Amino acid sequence: EVQVLESGGGLVQPGGSLRLSCAASGFIFSSYAMNWVRQTPGKGLEWVSGISGDGDSTYYADSVKGRFTISRDNSKNTLYLQMNSLRVEDTAVYYCAKDPGDHPSWFDHWGQGTLVTVSS
Amino acid sequence: DIVMTQSPDSLAVSLGERATIDCQSSQSVFYSSNNKNYLAWYQQKPGQPPKLLIYWASIRESGVPERFSGSGFGSDFTLTISGLQAEDVAVYYCQQYYSSWTFGQGTKVEIK
Numbered sequence A: 001e002v003q004v005l006e007s008g009g010g011l012v013q014p015g016g017s018l019r020l021s022c023a024a025s026g027f028i029f030s031s032y033a034m035n036w037v038r039q040t041p042g043k044g045l046e047w048v049s050g051i052s053g054d055g056d057s058t059y060y061a062d063s064v065k066g067r068f069t070i071s072r073d074n075s076k077n078t079l080y081l082q083m084n085s086l087r088v089e090d091t092a093v094y095y096c097a098k099d100p101g102d103h104p105s106w107f108d109h110w111g112q113g114t115l116v117t118v119s120s
Numbered sequence B: 001d002i003v004m005t006q007s008p009d010s011l012a013v014s015l016g017e018r019a020t021i022d023c024q025s026s027q028s029v030f031y032s033s034n035n036k037n038y039l040a041w042y043q044q045k046p047g048q049p050p051k052l053l054i055y056w057a058s059i060r061e062s063g064v065p066e067r068f069s070g071s072g073f074g075s076d077f078t079l080t081i082s083g084l085q086a087e088d089v090a091v092y093y094c095q096q097y098y099s100s101w102t103f104g105q106g107t108k109v110e111i112k
Helices: none
Strands: A003-007 A010-012 A018-025 A034-040 A044-051 A058-060 A068-073 A078-083 A092-098 A114-118 B004-007 B010-013 B018-025 B039-044 B051-055 B068-073 B076-082 B090-096 B107-111
Touching: A003 A092, A018 A034, A018 A092, A018 A114, A034 A078, A044 A068, A044 A078, A044 B090, A058 A068, B004 B090, B010 B018, B018 B039, B018 B090, B018 B107, B039 B068, B051 B068, B076 B090
Parallel strands: A010 A114, B010 B107
Antiparallel strands: A003 A018, A018 A078, A034 A044, A034 A092, A044 A058, A068 A078, A092 A114, B004 B018, B018 B076, B039 B051, B039 B090, B068 B076, B090 B107
């Protein structure tokens, strides 16, 4: 059974940093692109970042480019999102989402999400 | 970015009746080289992550009930729930993956 489980969320002050992790199981992790998608009550669902199966290709939304870094450790079946220079508007539930193939497209499995709150 | 606009924002349908949700993209998401529309639909129930229903605009994900169907071409798409069940109460989102990845604002489906 495919499972993805996020961790690392919490409360952080504006300008601070946080690293999210997503542990994957039930599939050959290195064969699939992975993504981060966030959700807020006001802005709905927003794709944040994606990475190819081998980690060589990365993609970012303009809203996080230069502040967030996506990476993966295929030996540990784990996806990461390093978030720096956090802003109040980054407050959201962050989901890890698996792709059906090696290049980000649609998202066929989602984790339960981890809440990130940016506030002073 | 391609903007996805869904209509209506919410709708109430009687059990067993049809629910129809429209999704319009600000530009075509049809790729002529492979004859595919780069459009997916998701269902999100309260307290749960989104669940994939449809991809390539009309292909039902494995395990999704046949009462869910997707249609459309280019910039105009529709999700139809034929014979609404109580467990279908949820928010539904469309998503394009033609250029970057963007979602519609969501449509809340309730029982009348």
